[in-house]
Amino acid sequence: MEKKRIIRQLLPVEEEAEIPVLPQEIVVEILSRLPIKSLCKFRCVSKQWLSLMSDPLLAKSHLKKTIRNDCFYSQRKRVLISSHNLYCLEYASIGRFDENLVALELDYPLKDASNGLAELIDSARDGSLYCERSEEEEEEDEFPVMVKLNMPCCVNQRNWVDILGSCNGLVCISPDEDTLYLFNPSTRESKRIPDPPSSFAPDGLSVNGFGYDFVNDDYKVVKVGCGNVFVYSLRRDSWRIVCSFPYDDNVYEPGVHLNGAVHWMASYGDGADYRCVVAAFSLEEEVISDLPAPDIVDTSFEFVAGVLNGCLCVLHSRNQMHNDFWVMTEYGMGETWTKLTLSLSYICMKPLCLAQNGEALLEVDGKLLLYNLEDDSYRYLAVDGIPEGDGFEADTYLETLVSPNGFFRP
Structure with missing residues (x-):
């Protein structure tokens, strides 16, 4: 034993290798190149x-690389589908003939909140609903009666989720009536948007929009109602009345975000002074201005604004079948409106994005299709995982680390 101890003392001592400490900016640079799924797993490594x-620094770096790198952009883009539930679809898989499209079900706020109709159906007996007459009605008759109402045998248990807009990985959704959330589908983080104060909350019909104020680094929800424009600031976590809405009360669809502004089709005036325009609300300056509409558009009631490949669009939205729409090839320049005629007809259409092969991905009357703008051919897309029959609405989003809870009041 003594001999072994002496030998150990004579041998060189191996120093423990030190793990190099990388500068913070190098670590952020490395992590910003990784997919969101990996980054979310890394949260379990340690508190550090x-x-x-x-860290908002990592979220911004990750987002910047996603937008500037075509490969990252393609890998991290998703199609969001709402049909009594929320689903996501990989953008990179769209347009490949040899690959089935599979939608993944998402978790989101108020997902399991049962709707009132489903609760009513649950109380049905023998496939029918029996309702007692009121006490006043019973007093008028000598004998109380039961009213039998034939109801559908299958009712979806969940509310419809309205998608009001998407920007930088955050999606504004309404999973219940008059309830708004900012939701990151990639990280599953969400924030309930407070209701507007009762002193200026718009009564009756109102429409919304959502986008990013780049100058002030702020995400804003815009609500139009009662002739006013109301703005919710995520950074302030509060609502404000910012200006009047100087247009007719015939705006029904959510606005679309483009170039730092939210856009709606709108109109004002009477007779010879009647004008149909694209109303553009600047999220930075919080003022509203007119953009020229296509000359053919004579009423905002039947048209909506859209965005395709970074260009503003005007599309038909109701009442009858159409086979055309307009694209503003240079933002703000009315003379650049270009009419596109399609080889299919639609009642309601929403442009989503350009797919990998250059075809336009469109939501047409509750279905997804790819349209080749060069040869006017198209094909509908079958998506596994989405129940058939109810139709759906869709939007797109990027997989990012942007947190709806990462903004604080100044």
């Missing part, structure tokens, strides 16, 4: 890594 994954 959890803090790092929640």
Whole structure:
């Protein structure tokens, strides 16, 4: 034993290798190149890594690389589908003939909140609903009666989820009536948007929009109602009345975000002074201005604004079948409106994006299709995982680390 001890003392001592400590900016640079799924897993490594994954610096760096790198952009883009539930679809798989499209079901706020109709159906007996007459009605008759109402045998248990807009990985959704959330489908983080104060909350019909104020680094929800424009600021976490809405009360669809503004089709005036325009609300300056509409558009009631490949669009939205729409090839320049005629007809259409092969991905009357703008051919897309029969609405989003809870009041 003594001999072994002496030999150990004579041998060189191996120093423990030190793990190099990389500068913070190098770590952020490396992590910003990784997919969201991996980054979310890294949160479980340690408290330090959890803090790092929640750092707005990493979220901004990751987002910037996603937007500037075509490969990252393609890998991290998703199609969001709403049909009594929320689903996501990989953008990179769209347009490949040899690959089936599979939608993944998402978790989101108020997902399991049962709707009132489903609760009513649950109380039905023998496939029918029996309702007692009121006490006043019973007093008028000598004998109380039961009213039998034939109801559908199958009712979806969940509310419809309205998609009001998407920007930088955050989606504004309404999973229940008059309830708004900012939701990141990639990280599953969400924030309930407070209701507007009762002193200026718009009564009756109102429409919304959602987008990013680049100058002030702020995400804003815009609500139009009662002749006013109301703005919710995520950074302030509060609502404000910012200006009047100087147009007719015939705006029904959510606005679309483009070039730092939210856009709706709108109209004002009477007779010879009647004008149909694209109303553009600047999220930075919080003022509203007119953009020229196509000359053929004579009423905003039947048209909506859209966006395709970074260009503003005007599309038909109701009442009858149409086979055309307009694209503004240079933003703000009315003379650049270009009419596109399609080889299919639609009642309602929403442009989503250009797919990998250059075809336009469109939502047409509750279905997805790819349209080749060069040869006027198209094909409908079958998506596994989405129940058939109810139709759906769709939007797109990017997989990012942007957190709806990462903004604080100044």
